[in-house]
Amino acid sequence: MKNILSSVGIGAAEVDTILPKTTFRPGETVEAEVEVHGGSTGQDVDDVYFALITSYRTEDGRKSSVIDKFRLTESFTIEPDEERTFDVEFTIPYSTPTTMGHTDVWVETGLDIDWALDPEDKDYIEVEPSPRLQAVFDAVESLGFTFHTAECQADPHGAFTSRRSFIQEFEFKPRSGPFAGDFDELELVPRESEGELTVHVEIDKRGGLLAEMADMDERRATLTVADADSRSVEADLRRTIEQHR
Incomplete structure (x- = not known):
């Protein structure tokens, strides 16, 4: 029994x-x-x-x-x-x-x-975020963006990674600073290894309903972070965003 x-x-x-x-x-x-x-x-x-x-x-x-x-x-x-x-x-x-x-x-x-x-x-x-990812978050905050949300989502076509079936996306909203009023949101998709951090950046620019429906308001870029230096990351991120202003 x-x-x-x-x-x-x-x-x-x-x-x-x-x-x-x-x-x-x-x-x-x-x-x-x-x-x-x-x-x-x-x-x-x-x-x-x-x-x-x-x-x-x-x-x-x-x-x-x-x-x-x-x-x-x-x-x-x-x-x-x-x-x-x-x-x-x-x-x-x-x-x-x-x-x-x-x-x-x-x-x-x-x-x-x-x-x-x-x-x-x-x-x-x-x-918690790794030191390099925390440097990215600190840089984003310094540029006037505020954390909105984060979520893991399916990546069925391997757009960001070929080794796993999902990515983690972070969304930030511009509240102040040099980009306030220019963008709807800033989205980050990090991929980190022992040697470096790659951040896929998507900038949603204010372009009206027609532009949003055609995805014309989205701009994408890639940022590579080797060291946890928030000032250096901030400078690189600022240049990246300004290129899509």
């Missing part, structure tokens, strides 16, 4: 991830622990997986996307009431979205057990 109950999750093994904190940056190395607690009967665990996940908007709703995933250990048997702890070390990938606006990122840990409801643990984390 205990085996039958365990197969539907009653009295089954449990898994819990212990993170050292809840806020991280891309490129940061994290040391955590995964605890497996035995249930009321012994169970064979085929796999312990650890994944970093986000979600993005599509035309049909929202989908989840695995940013990174790896296996923690070989198969083993967890005996009744036994406790096992596994040390985990992983790096937050540079492709991890920043948790601003409508963006969520979470760590999911699970046990793969045949003929049973797989136990899992889900921990939401905060992901």
Whole structure:
């Protein structure tokens, strides 16, 4: 009877991830622990997986996307009431979205057990902008733009990336400064690696309803950021926007 109950999750093994904190940056190395607690009967665990996940908007709703995933250990048997702890070390990938606006990122840990409801643990984390991306945000603010929203969206045709199915877009509104009244909004799509940050910039210029319907009000450019120097980024971004004024 205990085996039958365990197969539907009653009295089954449990898994819990212990993170050292809840806020991280891309490129940061994290040391955590995964605890497996035995249930009321012994169970064979085929796999312990650890994944970093986000979600993005599509035309049909929202989908989840695995940013990174790896296996923690070989198969083993967890005996009744036994406790096992596994040390985990992983790096937050540079492709991890920043948790601003409508963006969520979470760590999911699970046990793969045949003929049973797989136990899992889900921990939401905060992901701050990388130093280079923060320099871009500081530059945008210095030019008089205010953060409006951020969201992960599907990129089905690979317009911005060929390695994943979504992008993260940040929208800013001009409130003051040299470009106030000239544009509707400034949209940024970052792609970061260990060596540099590429920012796709879309400038929506005020052009009236006819121009907007024909997408004639949109101007696009690309900005490369090698260092977290907000003054240098501000100068480059200013030139980029002025070219499309």
